[in-house]
Amino acid sequence: MKTNTTPLFRTSVTRREFLGYTWLVGLAALSYGALRAGVQAAQARVRDGEYGGVFNMGPLAEAPITGGEPVSEPAGRFWLHDPGAGLVSLHKACTHLDCLCDWDDQNRQFVCPCHGSRYAEDGAHIAGPAARALDRFVVQISDPAGEIVAETDPANGAPLAVSGAAPATAAASEDEDAAESPTANYLVLVDTGRLIPGKPAG
Amino acid sequence: MTAHTDEPKTPQSESAAALLDRAARAAAAGMSADELRALLRGDPPTDRPNPRYRAHVESFFLHIRPRTYAYASTWFTHTFRLGFFAVFLALVEAITGILLMLYYVPTPAGAYASIWRLQTAVPWGEVLRDVHRLAAELMVAVVALHMLRTFLTRSYKGPRAFTWITGVVLLVLTLLFAFSGYLLPWDQLAYWAVTIGSSMADGVPLIGPRLRDLLRGAAVIGPDGLLCFYQLHIVLLPLLAALLLGVHYYRVARIHGISLPARVEEGDMPEAERQAARRKVDFLPDLLTHEVVLAVAATIALIVAALFFYDAPLQSHADPLRTPLEAEAPWFFLWVQGLLKLGNKTLMGVAIPSALLALLALVPFLDHNPSRLWRRRPLALTLAGVALIGFGVLSYMGSPSYGITLPAATEISQRLAPEEHRAGLRAVPFAQLPVGVYVVGKTDPATLPPAFAPVFADLARRVDAATADGRLPDARALLIIEDWQTGLKRATLRIGWSDPAGAGPRTFERTIYLPDAAGSHARGPARSAQSSALSAPPE
Numbered sequence: 001m002k003t004n005t006t007p008l009f010r011t012s013v014t015r016r017e018f019l020g021y022t023w024l025v026g027l028a029a030l031s032y033g034a035l036r037a038g039v040q041a042a043q044a045r046v047r048d049g050e051y052g053g054v055f056n057m058g059p060l061a062e063a064p065i066t067g068g069e070p071v072s073e074p075a076g077r078f079w080l081h082d083p084g085a086g087l088v089s090l091h092k093a094c095t096h097l098d099c100l101c102d103w104d105d106q107n108r109q110f111v112c113p114c115h116g117s118r119y120a121e122d123g124a125h126i127a128g129p130a131a132r133a134l135d136r137f138v139v140q141i142s143d144p145a146g147e148i149v150a151e152t153d154p155a156n157g158a159p160l161a162v163s164g165a166a167p168a169t170a171a172a173s174e175d176e177d178a179a180e181s182p183t184a185n186y187l188v189l190v191d192t193g194r195l196i197p198g199k200p201a202g
Numbered sequence: 203m204t205a206h207t208d209e210p211k212t213p214q215s216e217s218a219a220a221l222l223d224r225a226a227r228a229a230a231a232g233m234s235a236d237e238l239r240a241l242l243r244g245d246p247p248t249d250r251p252n253p254r255y256r257a258h259v260e261s262f263f264l265h266i267r268p269r270t271y272a273y274a275s276t277w278f279t280h281t282f283r284l285g286f287f288a289v290f291l292a293l294v295e296a297i298t299g300i301l302l303m304l305y306y307v308p309t310p311a312g313a314y315a316s317i318w319r320l321q322t323a324v325p326w327g328e329v330l331r332d333v334h335r336l337a338a339e340l341m342v343a344v345v346a347l348h349m350l351r352t353f354l355t356r357s358y359k360g361p362r363a364f365t366w367i368t369g370v371v372l373l374v375l376t377l378l379f380a381f382s383g384y385l386l387p388w389d390q391l392a393y394w395a396v397t398i399g400s401s402m403a404d405g406v407p408l409i410g411p412r413l414r415d416l417l418r419g420a421a422v423i424g425p426d427g428l429l430c431f432y433q434l435h436i437v438l439l440p441l442l443a444a445l446l447l448g449v450h451y452y453r454v455a456r457i458h459g460i461s462l463p464a465r466v467e468e469g470d471m472p473e474a475e476r477q478a479a480r481r482k483v484d485f486l487p488d489l490l491t492h493e494v495v496l497a498v499a500a501t502i503a504l505i506v507a508a509l510f511f512y513d514a515p516l517q518s519h520a521d522p523l524r525t526p527l528e529a530e531a532p533w534f535f536l537w538v539q540g541l542l543k544l545g546n547k548t549l550m551g552v553a554i555p556s557a558l559l560a561l562l563a564l565v566p567f568l569d570h571n572p573s574r575l576w577r578r579r580p581l582a583l584t585l586a587g588v589a590l591i592g593f594g595v596l597s598y599m600g601s602p603s604y605g606i607t608l609p610a611a612t613e614i615s616q617r618l619a620p621e622e623h624r625a626g627l628r629a630v631p632f633a634q635l636p637v638g639v640y641v642v643g644k645t646d647p648a649t650l651p652p653a654f655a656p657v658f659a660d661l662a663r664r665v666d667a668a669t670a671d672g673r674l675p676d677a678r679a680l681l682i683i684e685d686w687q688t689g690l691k692r693a694t695l696r697i698g699w700s701d702p703a704g705a706g707p708r709t710f711e712r713t714i715y716l717p718d719a720a721g722s723h724a725r726g727p728a729r730s731a732q733s734s735a736l737s738a739p740p741e
Contacts, residue, residue: 074523074524077523096547098397098398098401099394099397099398100525101525102525104609104612105609106609106708111606113606115539115542115543116607129543129545129546129550130546
């Protein structure tokens with residue numbers, strides 16, 4: 001005959017207890033669904049790199065040159081600059097905590113006013129707490145007809161060389177007339193919808 | 203009340219007395235009119251069982267207060283009433299907050315103007331905002347001190363451990379309140395502090411980017427972000443805080459009471475004195491009276507401070523396209539700003555603060571010391587001291603002057619004509635800024651008005667120093683003060699120098715506008731030329 005002492009954990013599950021567990025699982029599933037719906041409703045519709053569209057920065061002839069000062073586009077939150085090898089568009093937001101950097105023309109660096117990160121002319125990280133170089137936007141060159149003849153390689157964000165052959169060659173392959181038209185009439189565009197993350201520091 | 207007058211009463215007076223008594227019992231949780239008089243006179247209860255204890259059972263507000271306290275737990279120097287003041291300040295925030303909501307408009311287009319209107323066109327509006335802001339900052343301090351006191355007296359033993367944890371959560375909620383309220387005026391200070399804060403949320407593993415976007419409502423803080431912080435500030439956080447405060451206080455009142463001072467519990471104390479320290483003190487009427495007096499005194503102090511000594515800051519209108527120089531976190535977050543200067547946001551902005559918070563919450567379980575006496579807790583007290591010094595150092599590192607080097611000319615302009623802070627020229631009275639052109643090296647500061655002279659002399663000294671150490675070779679500086687419109691002057695600072703690399707002359711120029719502080723817009727916000735502030739204050 002079995003004794004009637006109750007074991008610490010009963011191994012058998014009654015029908016009522018089993019239904020109770022089922023009920024709890026259902027409740028958990030329902031709560032999870034409701035929570036997800038709530039989060040989805042609250043979540044803003046933001047896509048990575050989405051900003052203000054394409055900015056027209058004027059004719060190529062007036063684009064920044066090597067050794068010059070970066071051109072600020074406040075509404076697009078970027079600079080158009082030529083640090084030496086061609087045009088880059090540097091996102092002003094510090095890669096540390098999104099404060100907008102200032103151009104320090106005395107040291108030729110970009111400086112974050114919040115936590116002191118410093119970036120070189122080409123956006124490379126020099127000092128401070130930021131973990132990567134300044135992000136870049138895609139720079140495009142369009143001919144007067146609006147055809148894009150060259151643009152930053154989104155894979156590496158390398159500076160877009162504009163002096164000499166690059167745009168003309170690109171144009172020549174598509175349009176015979178474009179090779180003859182002066183590249184000075186070409187327009188510089190910056191596509192802020194495409195953001196190229198900066199290279200990790202050190 | 204020692205003796206009742208047993209003179210015969212007329213039927214009218216009897217019924218009037220009965221009416222009064224019924225009214226008293228209805229209004230005062232069953233206490234008779236005689237009992238209320240006895241309370242006010244400090245007499246013992248008029249009946250048995252004690253009608254005051256019965257009131258503690260019947261009234262909701264008295265029910266959540268204990269009937270009695272151990273005498274020693276009411277000693278002022280034991281608790282400094284910090285928990286009481288935290289609740290008091292929370293109530294002040296709720297009341298002033300509700301009044302502020304009558305005027306506040308939670309949109310980027312309307313927020314700043316609504317604060318401006320509140321401060322200039324609403325009776326007591328400015329005092330209301332000052333009290334709200336001042337009480338908020340005090341509340342952070344009081345809650346932190348409350349926690350420090352609980353640590354120092356080791357009042358988190360046994361059943362109080364869970365109460366301590368709810369206290370840690372309340373500390374976090376208090377900080378979130380302060381932070382979410384920060385954005386609402388929509389000035390430069392607010393906008394960029396919250397940009398940094400929401401960028402820190404991005405550093406949370408896995409859900410970071412979604413959390414950041416949830417807070418900002420878009421890629422950058424805009425209408426949806428402001429609305430999000432507004433609803434956090436006025437709905438979600440108050441609900442959570444009320445709930446948590448309920449749990450926290452209920453445990454103190456119903457489960458373990460306020461701790462006794464350690465020396466009463468385990469110190470060397472004559473037995474008679476110990477008995478006296480442990481004796482019960484009724485809440486009604488003396489402790490209640492004491493609390494009312496404290497609340498009244500604190501209210502008066504707050505209002506006097508807001509009227510004469512404290513102005514809630516309001517910088518220029520938020521400019522999402524320009525971060526101000528020397529953006530500074532509020533004092534209670536300076537340590538985070540200091541941490542952030544040391545590294546990336548996941549480690550310094552999320553991991554370390556969370557770890558510190560977890561450590562704080564686990565304090566009752568890490569401290570196995572059986573004694574509560576100071577002299578037997580050298581390790582705990584040393585660690586507390588080290589932690590406080592650490593916070594002090596980090597806060598110093600968080601100040602704008604640490605770790606951020608501005609270009610020489612910008613630095614000089616920022617000292618003379620700061621973008622936002624009330625310093626340099628902005629601190630000079632309007633009448634002491636005569637229109638004119640002042641040239642460093644030519645104008646003699648001794649000829650200038652007394653408040654203006656030291657500011658100009660400081661400019662001259664800084665320019666000379668920058669020339670001497672080679673940062674600005676051949677520096678020249680010029681300050682122009684013009685009448686711009688009635689009650690508004692314009693100051694232009696121009697610094698010229700020759701480029702060290704030989705690239706020719708260089709100049710730096712900054713223009714600021716200085717409103718007449720004695721005019722109708724006495725405490726107008728600082729404005730700078732670079733900001734897209736509202737147009738200058740109308741006449």
